[in-house]
Structures are given as structure tokens and as C-alpha cells.
Amino acid sequence: MGRPPCCDKEGVKKGPWTPEEDLVLVSYIQDHGPGNWRAVPTRTGLMRCSKSCRLRWTNYLRPGIKRGNFSDQEEKLIVHLQALLGNRWAAIASYLPERTDNDIKNYWNTHLKRKLQAAAAGGGDAAKPAAQRPASSSKGQWERRLQTDINMARRALREALTSLDDIKPTTTTQQQQLTKDAAGSEGVTVAAAGAADSDSPAASSSSGASLSQCSPSETGPYVLTTANISRMLDGWARKQGGRASGAADSPSSGSSASEVSYGGGATTTIRALGSAYEYERKPPVLGPEQTPLSAIETWLFADDSTSNAHAVLGVPSMDYHF
DNA sequence: AAGAGATCCAACCGCTCAGTC
DNA sequence: GGACTGAGCGGTTGGATCTCT
Numbered sequence: 001m002g003r004p005p006c007c008d009k010e011g012v013k014k015g016p017w018t019p020e021e022d023l024v025l026v027s028y029i030q031d032h033g034p035g036n037w038r039a040v041p042t043r044t045g046l047m048r049c050s051k052s053c054r055l056r057w058t059n060y061l062r063p064g065i066k067r068g069n070f071s072d073q074e075e076k077l078i079v080h081l082q083a084l085l086g087n088r089w090a091a092i093a094s095y096l097p098e099r100t101d102n103d104i105k106n107y108w109n110t111h112l113k114r115k116l117q118a119a120a121a122g123g124g125d126a127a128k129p130a131a132q133r134p135a136s137s138s139k140g141q142w143e144r145r146l147q148t149d150i151n152m153a154r155r156a157l158r159e160a161l162t163s164l165d166d167i168k169p170t171t172t173t174q175q176q177q178l179t180k181d182a183a184g185s186e187g188v189t190v191a192a193a194g195a196a197d198s199d200s201p202a203a204s205s206s207s208g209a210s211l212s213q214c215s216p217s218e219t220g221p222y223v224l225t226t227a228n229i230s231r232m233l234d235g236w237a238r239k240q241g242g243r244a245s246g247a248a249d250s251p252s253s254g255s256s257a258s259e260v261s262y263g264g265g266a267t268t269t270i271r272a273l274g275s276a277y278e279y280e281r282k283p284p285v286l287g288p289e290q291t292p293l294s295a296i297e298t299w300l301f302a303d304d305s306t307s308n309a310h311a312v313l314g315v316p317s318m319d320y321h322f
Numbered sequence: 323a324a325g326a327g328a329t330c331c332a333a334c335c336g337c338t339c340a341g342t343c
Numbered sequence: 344g345g346a347c348t349g350a351g352c353g354g355t356t357g358g359a360t361c362t363c364t
Binding site: 037050051058087089090101102105109 | 350353
């Protein structure tokens, strides 16, 4: 039996989302939370497939998403997780809370795969994507396998993180700088989000992610706008019942505001209310004082019993041993 | 300056899984 | 237990942008 389409083909809009659509979706989710995607198009009036709405939210509008500019740590982690898990991008993304599976998948396909192929051609095949293992037919099966292999995963991740030590600066000041850089890119506070990572190469790349730093005169309004919507969401959810699109809510004391510019000049000021991901299912974004992988590392080394990891990664109370 | 090719990424498609009746 | 439905996942594609010649 053929599965019926999730939505009628007629009258369903496709292609890039407009800022107006984004706002409608964001406003709806502010009020109702993500979920029940089937109802979203009808309730919002969006001429979009429910799947499209969900995808737009999870991959672009969801708060706490970091775009582009993959760090060496993230890169290494992705490579090793891919080797362990195969192309299970959602599972891999679960270890990188700020990244979407789509983002990781794209990054893998456009950067890492090629890198590894080049590395393999160069002789070393240690990082060979071993994930050409046959995909299991059942999520339950692979989750069980994952459970079974959890220690192997931890070991491999330790190797990944340890090998970073060869890349990373090793002096104290350099480590501090590294931590600061990571924090700068991770601690996307509403006020300063646009200025994150200004010194990284990728920040000046052509990717849409970096465009959030550009002025409207430098970029089209759309990318800037959606980036700001995403940023706006970083602070949205604390106040129940408040609608950001209304922009009428008074900000809580001391909160910062982010301005969302639309189209050719109409500007909607969105008051950011602080960071609370009320409806967020992924783990919360790490604070600016943490390195981006510390949560993973904490997990990674949770059941080990030695203690030189912090010397390597600058993360306190983390064990690290071989 | 302009055209061709390469690159990147947002979005779509089709499938499977899980929950409900 | 089977049918149905919603949600999620991974593969793929279309088009915008960048780079090279």
C-alpha cells in the first residue's frame, strides 16, 4: 500500500522560506511549541507541508543552532562518530547539540568525506570511514548495537580528542585562548551573537551562516532575517504566552534586545527575554564559559577514573587516561 | 568582464518507525 | 493483530554563490 503524501500536492508551497513564513511559524511555535506538525499548516495558514514546517524549525529556526564554522574538535568528533555509527546523522548530531543532522550531513558530504579520501589516498587509512558497514534495518537494533559498543565508542572518542592535542596549542595561554575562542563561538548571547567568531576563516566564507554578521547592506535581507529570528528564539520562551512577533512584551529587567530587520526597511524589534528552550528537545546550549564539547567529554569520561584530561582539554573534573 | 565549472546548503522525497485505535 | 497516521531519518537535488580561466 502506498503511503499517502503527508499533504496535498496542490496548493503546497515549495522552495525557500520567506521571512514572513518564518515569523508565522515561529509565532505559532512560541504559542504551542513544536510538535503536532500536521496541524501547523492549517492552524497557521502556511501553505507548507507539515514536514517542511518541521524541517524548517529543526534545521534553521530552532534556538541554539550554530551554523557553519565547524571547529577542529567538532570535525574530529564527527569523523570518529561517523566511523562508529555510520551515516546516522541524527545520532551523531545528538552528540553535537548545536548542530543539526542536516548540517552535519552536509558538512560530511562536502568537506570531511573529501578530506578523508585525500588522506586515504595519501597513505594513512586510520580515519577511513569504516561506516560502510551495512545499515541495520531497525533503529532498535542499532541502538542495541550502540549500547553494546558504548565502550568502544568512548575509546574511539578519546582517541579523537587526544589526537586533537597534536593540533591544538599546548601552552597554557594558548589553551586559554582556545577555550575562549570556543566559548566565543558557542556562547551566542542575544546581544553579541552576530559578532561571534569574527576571526575564524569560515566566518568570512560564503556560507549563509556567516552572513548573520553582515549588515543588511552587505547581504540580502533574507539570510540576515532568518539568522536573527533564530537568535531571537534564543531568548524567547521564558515568558509564557508572549508573542515575539507582537513585539509588545516588555522585556524582563536587564535583558538585551535584538533587532530583526525585515525586507527593505521595516524593522521589528524583538525583545529577547533570556535563554530558555522551553520546547527544546535537544540538550541546552552550553554556556559561554564551557568548551563546546565539555558535555560530551563529561559523558565520554564519565566512567573512567584517571585525571589528566583537564590538562589536555582545559576541562576540570574530567578524567582522561590511556 | 564574462562564461564555465565547482562548491555549498536549504529543502524535498521516500522510507521506516512508533503510537493509537 | 492489523490498519492508519504522525514523526523522524537519511539520501538526494536544485539553485545560489564562489572560483577559475
